[in-house]
Amino acid sequence: MIVGDDPTARALELAEAAIGGDRRALARVLTAVENRTPLAEAALRRLYPLAGRAHLVGITGAPGSGKSTLVAALLGAVRAAGRAVAVIAVDPSSPITGGALLGDRVRMQSYAGDPDVFIRSMASRGHAGGLASTTTAAASVMDAAGFDLVLIETVGTGQSEVEVAAAADTTVVLEAPEMGDEVQAIKAGLLEVADLVVVNKGDKPGALRTAAQLRAMLVPTVGRSGPADRPAPKRPQVLVTTASTGVGVPELLAALDRHRVAGRSVEGGGARHARAAAQVRAVLADRLADRLRSASLAPLATAAIDDVAEHRLDPYAAADRLLEAIARDSR
Amino acid sequence: MIVGDDPTARALELAEAAIGGDRRALARVLTAVENRTPLAEAALRRLYPLAGRAHLVGITGAPGSGKSTLVAALLGAVRAAGRAVAVIAVDPSSPITGGALLGDRVRMQSYAGDPDVFIRSMASRGHAGGLASTTTAAASVMDAAGFDLVLIETVGTGQSEVEVAAAADTTVVLEAPEMGDEVQAIKAGLLEVADLVVVNKGDKPGALRTAAQLRAMLVPTVGRSGPADRPAPKRPQVLVTTASTGVGVPELLAALDRHRVAGRSVEGGGARHARAAAQVRAVLADRLADRLRSASLAPLATAAIDDVAEHRLDPYAAADRLLEAIARDSR
Numbered sequence: 001m002i003v004g005d006d007p008t009a010r011a012l013e014l015a016e017a018a019i020g021g022d023r024r025a026l027a028r029v030l031t032a033v034e035n036r037t038p039l040a041e042a043a044l045r046r047l048y049p050l051a052g053r054a055h056l057v058g059i060t061g062a063p064g065s066g067k068s069t070l071v072a073a074l075l076g077a078v079r080a081a082g083r084a085v086a087v088i089a090v091d092p093s094s095p096i097t098g099g100a101l102l103g104d105r106v107r108m109q110s111y112a113g114d115p116d117v118f119i120r121s122m123a124s125r126g127h128a129g130g131l132a133s134t135t136t137a138a139a140s141v142m143d144a145a146g147f148d149l150v151l152i153e154t155v156g157t158g159q160s161e162v163e164v165a166a167a168a169d170t171t172v173v174l175e176a177p178e179m180g181d182e183v184q185a186i187k188a189g190l191l192e193v194a195d196l197v198v199v200n201k202g203d204k205p206g207a208l209r210t211a212a213q214l215r216a217m218l219v220p221t222v223g224r225s226g227p228a229d230r231p232a233p234k235r236p237q238v239l240v241t242t243a244s245t246g247v248g249v250p251e252l253l254a255a256l257d258r259h260r261v262a263g264r265s266v267e268g269g270g271a272r273h274a275r276a277a278a279q280v281r282a283v284l285a286d287r288l289a290d291r292l293r294s295a296s297l298a299p300l301a302t303a304a305i306d307d308v309a310e311h312r313l314d315p316y317a318a319a320d321r322l323l324e325a326i327a328r329d330s331r
Numbered sequence: 332m333i334v335g336d337d338p339t340a341r342a343l344e345l346a347e348a349a350i351g352g353d354r355r356a357l358a359r360v361l362t363a364v365e366n367r368t369p370l371a372e373a374a375l376r377r378l379y380p381l382a383g384r385a386h387l388v389g390i391t392g393a394p395g396s397g398k399s400t401l402v403a404a405l406l407g408a409v410r411a412a413g414r415a416v417a418v419i420a421v422d423p424s425s426p427i428t429g430g431a432l433l434g435d436r437v438r439m440q441s442y443a444g445d446p447d448v449f450i451r452s453m454a455s456r457g458h459a460g461g462l463a464s465t466t467t468a469a470a471s472v473m474d475a476a477g478f479d480l481v482l483i484e485t486v487g488t489g490q491s492e493v494e495v496a497a498a499a500d501t502t503v504v505l506e507a508p509e510m511g512d513e514v515q516a517i518k519a520g521l522l523e524v525a526d527l528v529v530v531n532k533g534d535k536p537g538a539l540r541t542a543a544q545l546r547a548m549l550v551p552t553v554g555r556s557g558p559a560d561r562p563a564p565k566r567p568q569v570l571v572t573t574a575s576t577g578v579g580v581p582e583l584l585a586a587l588d589r590h591r592v593a594g595r596s597v598e599g600g601g602a603r604h605a606r607a608a609a610q611v612r613a614v615l616a617d618r619l620a621d622r623l624r625s626a627s628l629a630p631l632a633t634a635a636i637d638d639v640a641e642h643r644l645d646p647y648a649a650a651d652r653l654l655e656a657i658a659r660d661s662r
Contacts, residue, residue: 045645052642124490131490137646160490269640276639276646283650285616308607309600311383314376315468315607319614327661 011042018043018145019050023118026145030120033137036286044137047144054086054143055260058152058165060190061174066200070174070243070252071153075117077246077253078149084116086142088135090124090154090164118147124154124161131160132167133282136275139168149256166193167275170259172252173236175199175210191218194236195259202240202248214238291326300325342373349374349476350381354449357476361451364468367617375468378475385417385474386591389483389496391521392505397531401505401574401583402484406448408577408584409480415447417473419466421455421485421495449478455485455492462491463498464613467606470499480587497524498606501590503583504567506530506541522549525567526590533571533579545569622657631656 011032017025029047032039061067071087078085111117122138124131139150152168154161165171173194191197197218199211215238237255241248263271292301304321307313313321342363348356360378363370392398402418409416442448453469455462470481483499485492496502504525522528528549530542546569568586572579594602623632635652638644644652 041647045647048645049642272640273636276649277636279646280636280639280649280653281616281620283646284619284653285612287650287654288615288619289612305604305608305611308611309603311380314379315610315614316372316376318607318611319618322611322615323618327658330658 007038008042011039012046014039015043015046015144018047018141021115021146023115026118026141027120029141030138033141034122034134036134040137044140047141051140051143054139054147054150055170055256056139056143056150056152056168057256058154058168058171059174060154060162060165060171060193061200062176062190063155065174065176066243067153067155067174070198070200070241070249071151073241073243073246073249074151074253075111077249079111079114079117081253083148084146085149085151086118086145086147087120087151087153088138088142089119089121090131090135090152090161116147118142118145130278130282132163133279135164136167136279162190162193167278169263169271170195170256172196172198172256175214176201191236196252196255197236197238198248198252199238199240200243202242203245207240211238211240288326291329292322294329296329297322297325338369339373342370343377345370346374346377349378349472352446352477354446357449357472358451360472361469364472365453365465367465371468375471378472382471382474385470385478385481386501386587386594387470387474387481387483387499388587389485389499389502390505391485391493391496391502391524392531393507393521394486396505396507397574398484398486398505401529401531401572401580402482404572404574404577404580405482405584406442408580410442410445410448412584414479415449415477416480416482417449417476417478418451418482418484419469419473420450420452421462421466421483421492447478449473449476461609461613463494464610466495467498467610493521493524498609500594500602501526501587503527503529503587506545507532522567527583527586528567528569529579529583530569530571531574533573534576538571542569542571619657622660623653625660627660628653628656 011029014025014029014032018029029039029043031037032043059067059071068089071089075085075087111119120138120142122135135152139152142150152165154164165173171193173190173196175197191214197214199207199214201207218235218238239248239252239255241252243249291297301322304313304318308315308318342360345356345360345363349360360370360374362368363374390398390402399420402420406416406418442450451469451473453466466483470483473481483495485495496504502524504521504527506528522545528545530538530545532538549566549569570579570583570586572583574580622628632653635644635649639646639649
């Protein structure tokens, strides 16, 4: 792999290599996407038209529900079926320390030599354009590199993390019994985004009862209405797995495949449109920020924001002032 | 209170009433801010110049660390000092069911008749412009309405929730012992944003040991570096409280007041500038979205996003096409 000095040329070389199966090149493109380096845009523009074939599966759940073990078990089932699978593990690690929760990777080291398994950790913080948009872009890169299935694993305890999982074609919510009040409320929020609900640790007493309760709870309420831009409440299937032994995992994979087929329908088109809209919005925000950082506008932008910080100007007046300046600057 | 039909006139009336101490008007302005109704902008533009005097305190921590109990105890201490206090409780409730975790409010019902205590729950999801920006705007409204202290309580388990707390003048991170691996990692992320660390449940065995461990852990590492836009690591003070009995709570209030004074310094100016920049960015994103929803641009925007959804166009090309259309449309 020969890599030149020009960022665009380098990006295109890396993108071609990633398409050709070079996993190191793929990793470098993903790093560029995560860090929003100049390489990222050129590489994504090359790769994006090739994406759209993979099945993006979000897997989320409260801490302790066994997400990593389930992801490892799913990897085994997917590989047994001869399919290529990539994993994005969004972890609550720190952008300052650069540390990462490496447990997921360590558990999956048995796939270290398998070219059809690709595992990537991604920090959950420090994404200027939003975590969901960065993750969607990373999934597109893996998709373009030929993976059939992209699993996106998040700790489903925060708004951004839930949004990441919900941006997938199919969203799996993992449940664990015996949680406190606050976690119960988090679970209720999570269930709304679920296409499939999995009660893991199926060998524990109470697992079947939890599954039955969830099935009863998930009966759609007639007349329940939400914001206009949300789809009507659907009734997700409830499955029981024991990820540590693999029980129920082939059934989960089959359910994922069924949902993938269903997702090619009109409803799935709505989800894809929403995901695309979020990606375009993120680029628009970037473009705007770039303009405001340019030499001709930066002094004005800094002054306007200082005025807002000191409450001499309200944020609306500041934004309108900056939009006018951008318009003048473009002429 | 007479409220007319014109949104701007109504907004100004409500804003004046809120400034004058009308809590019902304050609540209506906050609802407008949370739901981004047409009222919100006009009311905020009136109120924003009056804000900037309150001390904004973020309180965050993992589920079970006792945030609500501590907030209730702090309310008692603040009221004993004769100061007016407002609380924004960001809860993991659902935008679909409209439900909310009401425990916080119930616990604080003893202040129901006190005009100098104002408590507001806010859903953690469904904020188009971002949770942090909505919360900052709500805090400005409370600030303008004359509250000396605004406490912003979030479940510190997700990126957005941490950002909300971190947007305050002073960020308090609550700790609880005996958590699993995943929660430990969440805690490590949380500690980075802490100005003050509080080990609550100080009457439990192990609380003092936890505090000692945290003090050791929080020694700033020489040479540790992060992204350029982050301040250098600081060393937060570690306090021990027993919120249920009130032990340590006056000391916490004193520490908050000391940090408030320190926050009027240069470093505090950086935090205020970052918060203002985020508010301006949110308005800019709104303005852009409004333009793209306008009759003249909506068809083009929908078509471009559909093309991205079907991978016929990449998000960068789509964004540039839309920016050009906006520029043409403005002439």
